Amino acid sequence: MEIRTSDRFPGVEWVGDPGEFIRVDESKCDGCANCVRVCLAECFEIREKKARVRTLAECMECAACWYVCDKEAILFSWPPGGTGFRTNWG
Amino acid sequence: MVDYDVVVVGSGFGGPVAARKCAEAGLDTLLLERSEVPGEKVVSGLVIPFYGFTFGPDFIREGNPPLERPICKVVNRFVRDGEIYATDATLRVPKPLALGYAAYCKPFCTWLADKAVEAGAELRTSTTAVEPILEKGAVRGVITDKGEEIRCQVLIDAGGTQNRLALQAGLRRKYLPESLELYMIWDFEMAKEDVDETFGLSMEFFHAFPEEGIGAPLGYGSTLYIFTYRESIHPGLGQFLVTRGEIPNAAKLLPRYFENFQEKVTRWKRDIAPKVRLRAVTWDVCPIYAGLIPETRNMPVFGDGILVIGDAAGFEASAFGDGVPSAWFSAELAAEVAVEAVRKGDSSRSALHQYERRVKEHPYITWIITDWRRWDLRKILVSRSEADLRRMIRDHWGIGAFRYRYSGRPLAKAVREALRRDPRAPLKWMEMFSRYYRNWEENRFDPLSESGRYTRPLAGKTHLQPDI
Numbered sequence A: 001m002e003i004r005t006s007d008r009f010p011g012v013e014w015v016g017d018p019g020e021f022i023r024v025d026e027s028k029c030d031g032c033a034n035c036v037r038v039c040l041a042e043c044f045e046i047r048e049k050k051a052r053v054r055t056l057a058e059c060m061e062c063a064a065c066w067y068v069c070d071k072e073a074i075l076f077s078w079p080p081g082g083t084g085f086r087t088n089w090g
Numbered sequence B: 001m002v003d004y005d006v007v008v009v010g011s012g013f014g015g016p017v018a019a020r021k022c023a024e025a026g027l028d029t030l031l032l033e034r035s036e037v038p039g040e041k042v043v044s045g046l047v048i049p050f051y052g053f054t055f056g057p058d059f060i061r062e063g064n065p066p067l068e069r070p071i072c073k074v075v076n077r078f079v080r081d082g083e084i085y086a087t088d089a090t091l092r093v094p095k096p097l098a099l100g101y102a103a104y105c106k107p108f109c110t111w112l113a114d115k116a117v118e119a120g121a122e123l124r125t126s127t128t129a130v131e132p133i134l135e136k137g138a139v140r141g142v143i144t145d146k147g148e149e150i151r152c153q154v155l156i157d158a159g160g161t162q163n164r165l166a167l168q169a170g171l172r173r174k175y176l177p178e179s180l181e182l183y184m185i186w187d188f189e190m191a192k193e194d195v196d197e198t199f200g201l202s203m204e205f206f207h208a209f210p211e212e213g214i215g216a217p218l219g220y221g222s223t224l225y226i227f228t229y230r231e232s233i234h235p236g237l238g239q240f241l242v243t244r245g246e247i248p249n250a251a252k253l254l255p256r257y258f259e260n261f262q263e264k265v266t267r268w269k270r271d272i273a274p275k276v277r278l279r280a281v282t283w284d285v286c287p288i289y290a291g292l293i294p295e296t297r298n299m300p301v302f303g304d305g306i307l308v309i310g311d312a313a314g315f316e317a318s319a320f321g322d323g324v325p326s327a328w329f330s331a332e333l334a335a336e337v338a339v340e341a342v343r344k345g346d347s348s349r350s351a352l353h354q355y356e357r358r359v360k361e362h363p364y365i366t367w368i369i370t371d372w373r374r375w376d377l378r379k380i381l382v383s384r385s386e387a388d389l390r391r392m393i394r395d396h397w398g399i400g401a402f403r404y405r406y407s408g409r410p411l412a413k414a415v416r417e418a419l420r421r422d423p424r425a426p427l428k429w430m431e432m433f434s435r436y437y438r439n440w441e442e443n444r445f446d447p448l449s450e451s452g453r454y455t456r457p458l459a460g461k462t463h464l465q466p467d468i
């Protein structure tokens, strides 16, 4: 499986294809940008007054975005087994 | 027809303890973990407090888990304009006693999973439980990411903070953002001699008023702490996802606090920075105040066919964020109840209700999730009194921590219960403290299964494998 790393966040690897395990339901999103504010990996951006997933490349699966969305517009699930982030130093 | 008596979802800190106990009792037990190696997706502090070891599972106390450093002293630094103007190091115990033990999650959780497997549990890694199998409101098993349906009598949800299964089962709701702290952690390599010289067997906290810019406002997050490991240090800090009524710009704030700390605080610049090299940056959320907020505290921890333990059940210590002991305690209680349920062939809600009763009776769990000490620091933002700050820190993170109204009460109760079960318990504790200390000195721990070894080069760097 492909393994990616990041210069910004050393000591972490992202394995394989985790798929779109975080998505935004645009019909519910009111563009409040709470998800943008809490995401350390800059996964989100606001375009045309809606949050969009920009990339999940550096996501550590903490789900802060999901917790702060009181419109329930963030859909959060786990990546398939064995994919996504991992670290020796947690 | 069931495939297993018990399925435990999550092989972090709590899951393997529950799985081991079920397997020991002869139950057909499956432990599911979404990561390839147990613990490599768990991000934590991590200093596990002593009471998790003394009052937790026998096999941990009697075993030799991979520990990074015994912590005998808490050093509280008070910072103004980058300088330390006072220090409180009144909370200390003489070695070989310890207030807690530093550890990395991956080797520790692998060690725990190994112990579950040794006892006869089946461990399946790289497998995500996607949703519960629900029949008339009862949980009958799980469906995996491979589409497999696994049926069981009792499902134990040990999936950690995000507790998706208990949510999908309609049992619980997601935690409110005001109960969640977002932590960011920086791991630095540092030669063992340097850690020994700079910190010894202590961990440090840096307390300051918000204008110092090195942490979230008091009570709205963890002040910057430095946990010390064998040959690394692990600074971290956190902020609640609601601070003074608003969702904070944590993405900017957390890295900035740490930058400020590195740029301003002399202790870091002079004593630490020249000797360290950044190795890893991680983060995670933690439901620290879940027990302080009635709506979340009172969410069910059991249902028809399901028991919820550890972070998934909100058993996170509100003052210090130490959730591992309660994950272990609740894992043992859940396993006891699961074993009784399987033996009686009754895993209905009313049979599993026992679990909630035992959780409530436990000396530590309820006490620890309803401890207002960190929250109360918010009052200092109003009084703006340095004297108040120092007094509260002394009370909370200093010698006062052991007073009866704080940690003294659960400790006394737990000791009484342990003595009633086994009058020789104190001897066993002393034996454990001595052995753990010796293990640390000699850097010898139980060997880990192949999967948990640090042999696979990860992000460029390997780590000395503790081995016997």
Ligand SMILES: Cc1cc2nc3c(=O)[nH]c(=O)nc-3n(C[C@H](O)[C@H](O)[C@H](O)COP(=O)(O)OP(=O)(O)OC[C@H]3O[C@@H](n4cnc5c(N)ncnc54)[C@H](O)[C@@H]3O)c2cc1C
Pocket: A078, B009, B010, B011, B012, B013, B014, B015, B032, B033, B034, B035, B038, B039, B041, B042, B043, B044, B045, B046, B047, B048, B049, B127, B128, B129, B130, B158, B159, B160, B161, B164, B183, B184, B185, B236, B284, B285, B286, B309, B310, B311, B312, B316, B321, B322, B323, B324, B325, B327
């Ligand atoms: C930054 C930080 C610092 C902390 N510091 C400390 C500390 O110093 N001391 C302390 O005692 N505690 C500390 N804690 C808390 C401690 O880490 C947790 O309380 C503890 O890990 C909880 O154990 P658990 O078994 O409930 O969940 P976890 O240890 O999180 O384990 C959950 C496991 O389940 C797996 N999983 C989840 N969902 C699924 C699924 N659907 N299918 C398959 N697998 C799944 C995950 O991959 C994971 O391995 C800290 C936490 C954080 C975030």
